[in-house]
Amino acid sequence: MPHALTVETRRVEALIPYAKNPRTHSDAQIAQIAASIVEFGWTSPILVDGDNGVIAGHGRLLAARRLGMTDVPVIELAHLDAAQKRALIINDNRIALNAGWDDALLVLELADLSDAGFDLDLTGFSASEIERLLDLVEDGDAVGGDTEHALRTAEAANDEGADADAPEDSDEDGDEDHDPVPTMAPVSRAGDVWIIGPHRLICGDAADPAVVAALMRGETAHLCITSPPYARQRDYASSIGDWDALMRGVFAAADDALRDDAQLLVNLGLVHDDNEVQPYWDGWVAWMRESGWRRFGWYVWDQGPGLPGDWRGRLAPSFEFVFHFNRSNRKPNKTVPCKFAGQDIHLRADGSSTALRGRDGGALAWSHEHQPTQAMRIPDSVIRVMRHKGKLGRGIDHPAVFPVALPTFVIEAYTDASEIVYEPFGGSGSTLIACERTGRVCRAVEIAGEYVDVAIERIRQQLPGLPITLEATGQPFDVVAAERRGSGQVAA
Numbered sequence: 001m002p003h004a005l006t007v008e009t010r011r012v013e014a015l016i017p018y019a020k021n022p023r024t025h026s027d028a029q030i031a032q033i034a035a036s037i038v039e040f041g042w043t044s045p046i047l048v049d050g051d052n053g054v055i056a057g058h059g060r061l062l063a064a065r066r067l068g069m070t071d072v073p074v075i076e077l078a079h080l081d082a083a084q085k086r087a088l089i090i091n092d093n094r095i096a097l098n099a100g101w102d103d104a105l106l107v108l109e110l111a112d113l114s115d116a117g118f119d120l121d122l123t124g125f126s127a128s129e130i131e132r133l134l135d136l137v138e139d140g141d142a143v144g145g146d147t148e149h150a151l152r153t154a155e156a157a158n159d160e161g162a163d164a165d166a167p168e169d170s171d172e173d174g175d176e177d178h179d180p181v182p183t184m185a186p187v188s189r190a191g192d193v194w195i196i197g198p199h200r201l202i203c204g205d206a207a208d209p210a211v212v213a214a215l216m217r218g219e220t221a222h223l224c225i226t227s228p229p230y231a232r233q234r235d236y237a238s239s240i241g242d243w244d245a246l247m248r249g250v251f252a253a254a255d256d257a258l259r260d261d262a263q264l265l266v267n268l269g270l271v272h273d274d275n276e277v278q279p280y281w282d283g284w285v286a287w288m289r290e291s292g293w294r295r296f297g298w299y300v301w302d303q304g305p306g307l308p309g310d311w312r313g314r315l316a317p318s319f320e321f322v323f324h325f326n327r328s329n330r331k332p333n334k335t336v337p338c339k340f341a342g343q344d345i346h347l348r349a350d351g352s353s354t355a356l357r358g359r360d361g362g363a364l365a366w367s368h369e370h371q372p373t374q375a376m377r378i379p380d381s382v383i384r385v386m387r388h389k390g391k392l393g394r395g396i397d398h399p400a401v402f403p404v405a406l407p408t409f410v411i412e413a414y415t416d417a418s419e420i421v422y423e424p425f426g427g428s429g430s431t432l433i434a435c436e437r438t439g440r441v442c443r444a445v446e447i448a449g450e451y452v453d454v455a456i457e458r459i460r461q462q463l464p465g466l467p468i469t470l471e472a473t474g475q476p477f478d479v480v481a482a483e484r485r486g487s488g489q490v491a492a
Contacts, residue, residue: 005075006075006076007045007073007074007075008073008074008075008076009071009072009073009074010048010052010071010072010074011070011071012061012064012070012071012072013070014052015046015048015052015053015054015061015072015074016051016052016053016054017054017061018053018054018055018058018089021054021058021089022089022090023059023089023093025058025059025062029059030059030062030063030066031063031339032121032124033059033060033062033063034063034064034066034067034337034339035121035337036122036124037060037063037064037067038067038337039119039122040122042060042072042073044057044060045057045072045073045074046060046061046074046075047074047075047077047092048074048075048076048077049076049077049078049080049085050076050078053085055077055080055085055088055089055092056088056089056092057074060072066339067337068338068375106133107133110123110130110133114386114388114403118405119385119405120386121386130304130386185485186448186449186450186452186453187449187453187477187480187481187484187485188449188450188452188453188456189203189449190203190204190449191203191204191214192449192452192470192471192472193214193215193470193471193472194452194456194468194469194470194471194477195467195468195469195470195471196432196456196459196466196467196468197436197463197466197467198441199432199435199436199441199442199443199444200215200442200443200444200471201426201442201444201445201446201452201455201456202214202215202444202445202446203446203448203449203452204445204447205445205447206249206250206253206254206424206425206445206447207249207250207252207253208253209253209256211253212253212254212256212424212445213256215257215443215444215445216256216257216422216443219420219443220256220257220258220259220262221258221259221262221419221420221421221422221443222259222262222263222414222415222419222421223262223263223264223265223411223414223415223419223420223421223422224254224257224258224262224263224264224265224421224422224423224424225265225267225407225410225421225423225431226265226266226267226423226424226425226431227266227267227268227402227406227425227427228246228247228250228266228268228424228425229243229246229425230268230269230270230271230280231243231271231278243280243284244283244284244287247284247287248284248287250424250425251264251288251291251293251424252291253424254422254424255291257422257424257443258422260327260328261326261327261328261330262326262327262422263296263324263325263326263330263414264293264324264325265299265322265323265324265325265410265414266322266323266325267301267320267321267322267323267402267406268281268320268321268323269321270317270320270321272314275312281323285323288325292327293325293326293327294325294327295323295325296324296325296326296329297323297324297381298321298322298323298324299321299322299323299324299381299382299383300319300320300321300322300381300382300383301319301320301321301322301383301385301406302318302319302382302383302384302385303318303319303320303385303386303387304318304386304387305318306318322383322410330414331378332378332379332413332414333378333412333413333414333416334374334376334377334378335376335378335379335412335413336376336377336378336379336380337375337376337377338375338376338377379409379413383406383409383410385403385405385406385409386403386405387403388401388402388403392428392458394461395457396428396454396457396458396461401427401428401430402427402428402430402431403430404430404433404434404437405434406430407421407423407430407431407434407435408434408437408438411431411434411435411438411440412438415440417438417440418439418440418441419440419441420440420441420442420443421435421440421441421442421443422443423442423443423444424445425445425446426444426445426452426455427446427451427455428451428454428455428458429444429454429455429456429458429459432444432455432459433458433459433463436459436463436466456468456477460477
């Protein structure tokens with residue numbers, strides 16, 4: 001007869017791991033479990049016997065200790081005899097390993113989560129496995145493919161590179177080619193301001209102060225996070241003749257859109273020409289400093305496994321830069337769970353801290369001295385976010401998609417709820433989507449009408465129910481599209 005099961009809370013220190021447990025847990029896996037608990041909460045209680053002996057959930061218990069938790073949910077299985085307990089310890093682990101994967105559904109789910117900006121590390125797959133699986137989506141091999149084979153060969157693929165080499169005349173790093181999908185004439189045209197829930201998106205030139213003024217309406221933003229074109233790497237909807245002039249114009253106009261204490265972060269990637277790295281940003285960075293913006297920080301965006309190809313002898317590109325400018329400091333929010341939260345392993349026997357050292361070799365004072373490790377910390381200067389993979393959405397695409405997780409990372413670090421974020425290169429709408437998901441307010445500019453349309457369609461697919469209307473008339477996007485296409489008013 002089935003026994004009634006009750007979830008209750010018990011002290012971590014009271015639970016006793018099974019000494020002969022044959023299942024092992026690496027530090028990396030414990031970190032994965034801890035990250036899962038932080039993200040999703042407790043979804044599976046620890047199973048214990050009548051004497052607080054752990055039957056199932058040894059990894060979860062280790063993760064709870066790493067997170068500094070004092071209490072955990074448990075289910076007591078006091079009705080099991082000694083042999084049943086020992087068998088269940090093996091059974092609980094082994095049966096899960098006997099399951100398989102539906103190849104098509106797995107890769108499509110991962111692709112959808114990637115498009116939504118979700119941290120795919122939280123799925124339990126390694127970065128190399130995720131990269132390999134998402135490649136199957138792009139190659140069209142997901143349906144009927146062999147996911148298990150893809151996982152087994154993921155590391156080998158990363159070590160050996162893919163079959164296709166980079167083009168001989170390629171001067172691009174870390175950016176994949178997607179042909180722009182829009183084929184119809186765009187609905188959006190210069191001057192349109194779209195009201196998207198609490199956000200505003202204008203079709204216009206971010207270097208034009210009048211465009212910025214129409215977007216902001218006297219408001220000023222706490223943060224600018226953006227990803228401009230990398231030098232003259234792509235043509236997008238129009239050719240970029242003078243990159244320095246573009247950047248100077250956009251960030252001169254941005255002055256009126258930003259608060260005096262705003263943080264300004266700009267993502268740029270490497271460009272090679274004539275077999276050399278081209279520091280194409282040098283002139284613009286110098287101009288920013290002359291304009292009063294301090295070169296405050298220089299961060300690395302770790303994009304995951306390197307892109308396939310031989311890259312003419314260079315190592316496979318797997319990172320880009322994020323330049324941080326400001327005129328005054330803002331302390332970043334503590335958004336990252338501490339690995340040793342609640343523990344005191346950083347303290348010496350006399351209670352002093354193993355803090356950083358100054359030039360004289362003496363320990364530097366810090367605010368948390370003599371206290372256990374805090375629950376949360378500020379983010380690292382290496383931003384670990386997987387590059388965007390797969391298509392943007394149904395029937396839409398963009399030549400260089402900004403993954404939603406990257407602006408989300410910066411937004412959560414440098415703004416609080418309801419604060420304004422300015423985006424002068426709106427592109428496919430990634431920053432606006434990140435703002436909506438984090439409770440911030442976005443003010444975005446995009447010069448190309450076709451990409452304003454792409455951003456709106458992407459938002460409609462990923463954030464259904466968010467109202468989108470044209471400010472001038474109050475009409476929804478579909479009504480505006482029907483009227484303009486029916487009357488021939490769409491942009492040529």
